[in-house]
Amino acid sequence: xxxxxxxxxxxxxxxxxxxxxxxxxxxxxxxxxxxxxxxxxxxxxxxxxxxxxxxxxxxxxxxxxxxxxxxxxxxxxxxxxxxxxxxxxxxxxxxxxxxxxxxxxxxxxxxxxxxxxxxxxxxxxxxxxxxxxxxxxxxxxxxxxxxxxxxxxxxxxxxxxxxxxxxxxxxxxxxxxxxxxxxxxxxxxxxxxxxxxxxxxxxxxxxxxxxxxxxxxxxxxxxxxxxxxxxxxxxxxxxxxxxxxxxxxxxxxxxxxxxxxxxxxxxxxxxxxxxxxxxxxxxxxxxxxxxxxxxxxxxxxxxxxxxxxxxxxxxxxxxxxxxxxxxxxxxxxxxxxxx
Amino acid sequence: xxxxxxxxxxxxxxxxxxxxxxxxxxxxxxxxxxxxxxxxxxxxxxxxxxxxxxxxxxxxxxxxxxxxxxxxxxxxxxxxxxxxxxxxxxxxxxxxxxxxxxxxxxxxxxxxxxxxxxxxxxxxxxxxxxxxxxxxxxxxxxxxxxxxxx
Numbered sequence: 001x002x003x004x005x006x007x008x009x010x011x012x013x014x015x016x017x018x019x020x021x022x023x024x025x026x027x028x029x030x031x032x033x034x035x036x037x038x039x040x041x042x043x044x045x046x047x048x049x050x051x052x053x054x055x056x057x058x059x060x061x062x063x064x065x066x067x068x069x070x071x072x073x074x075x076x077x078x079x080x081x082x083x084x085x086x087x088x089x090x091x092x093x094x095x096x097x098x099x100x101x102x103x104x105x106x107x108x109x110x111x112x113x114x115x116x117x118x119x120x121x122x123x124x125x126x127x128x129x130x131x132x133x134x135x136x137x138x139x140x141x142x143x144x145x146x147x148x149x150x151x152x153x154x155x156x157x158x159x160x161x162x163x164x165x166x167x168x169x170x171x172x173x174x175x176x177x178x179x180x181x182x183x184x185x186x187x188x189x190x191x192x193x194x195x196x197x198x199x200x201x202x203x204x205x206x207x208x209x210x211x212x213x214x215x216x217x218x219x220x221x222x223x224x225x226x227x228x229x230x231x232x233x234x235x236x237x238x239x240x241x242x243x244x245x246x247x248x249x250x251x252x253x254x255x256x257x258x259x260x261x262x263x264x265x266x267x268x269x270x271x272x273x274x275x276x277x278x279x280x281x282x283x284x285x286x287x288x289x290x291x292x293x294x295x296x297x298x299x300x301x302x303x304x305x306x307x308x309x310x311x312x313x314x315x316x317x318x319x320x321x322x323x324x325x326x327x328x329x330x331x332x333x334x335x336x337x338x339x
Numbered sequence: 340x341x342x343x344x345x346x347x348x349x350x351x352x353x354x355x356x357x358x359x360x361x362x363x364x365x366x367x368x369x370x371x372x373x374x375x376x377x378x379x380x381x382x383x384x385x386x387x388x389x390x391x392x393x394x395x396x397x398x399x400x401x402x403x404x405x406x407x408x409x410x411x412x413x414x415x416x417x418x419x420x421x422x423x424x425x426x427x428x429x430x431x432x433x434x435x436x437x438x439x440x441x442x443x444x445x446x447x448x449x450x451x452x453x454x455x456x457x458x459x460x461x462x463x464x465x466x467x468x469x470x471x472x473x474x475x476x477x478x479x480x481x482x483x484x485x486x487x488x489x
Contacts, residue, residue, distance in 0.1 A: 016471070017471065017474050046388075046464055047385075047469075047471030048467075051385070204464035204467045209460055209463060230455065231455070232455070233455065234453050284449055285448055287447040288449070291447070
């Protein structure tokens, strides 16, 4: 007899709007994550996110269909405005969300004292990559789940899981950046604003798409990021995905636009005891959420029913490849031979 | 909204655009503006986003039909602009199939943009407001596209 199968991880999907939330719920998400319409969350983009009414509607819709709601307050309180972040925590607790995703230790401290019964998750922006850091957040603030930054190999993820009582959530699909989550200042270098401070990487007001004959130029606060030929795929206008001249050669000096896709190692992720798999992309549309949620749900269900006979279906890969940035997918750090 | 039918990717033959560009453009602008105003009237578009559109000039160009529509938003209504006389603050250009796929919530605008099937030029933040505003609309009872129904 084989050992009992590890429980299937929860599928955690992004919701930047009410239609995106409904798309996630209707296509098989176990949880959705969302944010308020302000700089308390790291996808503070114009027109995105939830006002009090749509937030209440969304929570009601998700809970009505047995789907959890996780609320991200994952930016860092700015000097002189700490109250705005505390009010967001209070509002989240009043709304009855299943968990609040926090990055800042001061805010974690406030949340666990002010709302002792509230479930707290440690955001990827909290940048905790070791079990010591995660256990600290557990001991001091009662954190029940931590989202791991996308820098660890699968073996390192397993090492963390074996040494902590905290549930571990990892990224399963979405655009990759330099993955220095919570510690990246590239956007601030170019614009003076970054996810940690204003809730947006490379804010749109600094971005210029300039159509030239035969090419399109992307500028971030005046800095030339990239130049795309008419048939070349474009990427997000961030410094980390730019092509730069380095010693006479022009290339992706930091990283090439790619998406993470863990379908091929899903059995390993489940086997080592990962409790939740997160899909990136609150800034994407309901169409993206539908396609990605549907595909990952199908894969997880296939794993549950097929066990060791699980194999990645070509139509899953095709569906995910279509919505990938840069039209290529990688396993990121998970299968890196070095540490 | 996209239950039950799919808009295929297609491209109309070149002569359509050649002919289309010579036809009067005002019907496109009127039709587009009427649709948008219907959404305003049904309170489908959030007010805070609408406020940022005030007096901005928009242009939508359908590459393979040669159709083009310019419009603005003023005093609570979208209004066609027949002789813009200046570059728009925000311009979208794509083939008809891409626009239909977007309307049908079948394709993600970022995907189409990465693949260079959707061109967005002008004020990037304004573009994001418009994209997110349309993404957030809960289409209740707009008529279904008759195209490619299965």
